[in-house]
Amino acid sequence: MAEESTLGQPPRNRLPTLSEVLHRYTLSPVDLYSFYIYMRDQQRSVDYLDFWLDVSQHMSLCRHYVRELRRSVLVATPELEKSGSKRSSAALENIGDIPLVEAGPSGFRTGNVDTTEKDADQRLSAFLRSEGHTSQASPQGSMDSARKVPSNERPPRPSFMNSSPDTKNDSNSPSHTVARSDIRRSAEKILYTYLLQNSEREIILPEDMASSITEMVESDGRDDPEVFDVAKDYVFQAMERDAFPGFLRAKALENLVPPSIVARLTLALTCFGGGFWAAFFVILTDAPRNIRCWVILPFAIASYFLASYQYKIDPVMALAGFSECTFMNWLLIREPYVQLLLTKRATAALLISVLLTAALSILFILVPGKMI
Template sequence: MADLSSSPSPLPDYNRNRLPTLFEVLSRRTKSPVDLFSFYIYMRDQQRSVDYLDFWLDVAQHMSLCRHYVRELRRSVLVSTPEPDKTSKRSSAILESLGDMSHNHAGPSMFATEKERDQDAQMSAFLREERGGAHDSPQSSNDRRGRPSPNISTPRDLTDSNSPAHTVARQDIRASAEKILYTFLLPGAEREITLPDSITSEVTTAIEEYGRDDPEVFDRAKDYVFQAMERDAFPGFLRMKALGNLIPPTLIMRLILGLVSMFGGFWAAFVLIFLNESRTTRLWLILPFTIGVYFLCSYQYSLDPILALVGYSEFTPFNFSRVREPYVRKLLAERAVVVLGVTLLVDAAICVLFILVPGKRL
């Protein structure tokens, strides 16, 4: 699982009077139950396609790794004269023109501002320029095709011990790019994701034959995965988390309990009627009918109204988290009032019918 807390989180937009977008969720600009952690659980447990989200997060982490490396190198260039073998004049010029690269989120390139796109393009150009004199030959890259480097480490494993000059070393960027390729993209990879052949071939060729490891090499794949999640997974995530507060296993359990309770209520009602029991005795029918109607309404609306009113949402079976996204909390509370109203109306109608109907002993 990718490290969901490895980069700074932008402050949530508390004035957002709408449901969040996928970009805001992936950028960590939302709160539970529509935050990145909840989306990860949804992709893992409901969509069964968490590999796509892990790929996107790993590519975003690779982008952050590259930014950190270039930012540190740029700082060293600005405060001292670079060594000739580290940066060329052209590379130094690119570094000086990059600016502070203060944007921390790594979203789809289509949503980046013009300034961010320019900085990312220049950063990729610098990494290609720097790699130009040191990348492996196509032959040596081909020899490793399909065989991950034994020393590949993920960005969260990097320490100063293996990066003496900077927090992140140049070989760490290469290792990160190869790890993404060998884990998600190559045919037969451990967690292979389905992408168009043209995208997979383009990324594989760029990394293995041309020695590229700059972030732009993953742009098409990352944007394709983002659009796929936005189209196929995110609407269902919003329906489950913003319009309801229960997960499918719990809903099935409530359906079963609701049907059993209603069956017990109807059975007891007819027994008491045909035994000509008093209406006072038949008042006990309120208990099974109320439980049955409540559980069935919860199943129908995917919402437990009492939990919604106290501000809780289920993310795994019998594990609950506070609803902290203001608009979602308001939306769930409004739906909870409606569900409670329906529950009380149906329950009252059934109870009145079976309690007040005249008894007749058979």
Template sequence: MADHHNTPSPQPDLNRNRLPTLFEVLSRRTLPPVDLFSFYIYMRDQQRSVDYLDFWLDVAQHMSLCRHYVRELRRSVLVGTPEPGDRPGSKRSSGLLEGIGDMNHPAAGPSMYASEKERDQDAQMSAYLREDRPGMHESPQSSQDPVPTRPSTRPSPNVSNSSPRNHTTDSNSPAHTVARQDIRASAEKILYTFLLPGAEREITLPGSITQDVTTAIEEFGRDDPEVFDVAKDYVFQAMERDAFPGFLRMKALGNLIPPTLIMRLIVGLIAMFGAFWTAFVLIFLNASRTTRLWLILPFTVGVYTLASYQYSLDPVLALIGLSEYTPFNFSRVREPYVRKLLVRRALMVLAVTLVVDVALCVLFILVPGKRL
């Protein structure tokens, strides 16, 4: 049985005096508005490429399944009670198991971020899973000539998620145990959902990567985590390059989403048109300055909403610590560094708004009237 308490849970870094990295967001080490939930909504609603993020999350979950499965077997070997699925007849398998170590690293990240120890442990784990493939020990062809395990039918998993899935549960097996068939099913689900041509949620990868993964899973029966490494790293770099900078600009430097910004632009232009039209009418009617004081209202509304559009930031919402994630739905800003950034920008936007608003009001209120 997998002991979840032995694996440390990712903890947000409350002392981080910088913007988070994509890996920190994906490994749940950040707080709103730069958390994984917000990034998922950004990829779904703004970037329109949430399938790439789902692929990453599924591969990370596959790695977690493999780690728990190998940890369970290793624990059973060390206490001398092999579990079903362990093949004690293979001395090489037992040796690989004993040499892997505890694998206590909490998150499955891109290969370039792994420490030397993590890389070694993951490589040994993959080697064990390749050695442990069903049929490898019963077949006389064994490891020299693996028997292809192409399934006769391809599953069509229903994965139409609208929010990030909970990837903390490691298996559908009873009592959180991980069976060998869980790992195989997980690898096939990823292949059939995201990688094969015409798949339900096919993502665009270089053809060589897709072909290599397909061949490894369907023809050689592999389901170890290394089979997805190249694809996983490619998707991570694509998100880091194409999506993550825009996410940080929207969430760490602003607190409004595009539909709301468009609405504020429209409201601001209408308010400014109304303010200028009314101001010129009152001037040419020689209205009193007391009457023209009412121009403060449309000018203030217009300048405030246009400034919010220009900076993608509502300063009042920023000062009270709110950030918009879907239209008119707000979350509390809990990431300390982002909160400081937004407060500083809010004060700057308020200062700009005040200067422009005062200048326009003074100009059109104090200018002498002339009746035409």
């Protein structure tokens, strides 16, 4: 029985979209964890993905804050009435219920994220703007939290270890009480980490876009999620255009990482060299055919690794249901459609290696020998 994907959805008969991967609706090897490793090790642009995830986490932080505030209003505490917060209470009532789900790209709300959620997010941002921030976080403290770490040494984000989008366990949904200063600090951290010129993990955005965000956060004092919407959509489209097709090719049609591919080519050439040397040796020494049959071994290994290099797939591991995440680190293939694609390609690679082995072995076993 085919394993169902996350959220109880039936298995897809297609490759996933970037939005589905970012929302953790996919399974390995096309899940968010694998995409993060690909962006870090092969694309060398993990800062863009981290920016997108941090902005999504900022949105979740805002949702959590407003939900807590709205809950305190609904229980009608006397302190709220005494503090003259009737206007805020009415504004909170107009927001409606805020779903605690991971925020997606603001301009690409399809499927499980409908226009109702988009409207709720807009009302949330409007409420945060009208409420204003009550405390200022230290810019220096935000910048100190973004110390430079080489992207290839950066470990995966802890939230990736749990691919389930269950909001109760989602690291983007804080389990503690959220203060308004936390939202301000989160917005400043995103600004000082990714958007300011010469920041530690600066991402390349259009100059007017980065300047506009900087002005809204620093000059206007805004920290609502809509501040980062344009940049978030820009980064989403850049990843979808430049990185995601390569990721799908590397994980849905291949199951090896570049170091393993190069290693297989090296092994194939080495084994071919040894196989041809052994084959010519047994021919020129007129060895009997039962001795010549041993040339099958180096030719079989060489043909297997050559086909593995050509298809960028390890046929045996693919048929066993494993995909390489990092060098010699294998993950179980849990996405049914990807398993189907890899099984077809693994079968073709295995067939080619068998035919090549048979052709070379028969040639050197049956050719007449000559004693020198």
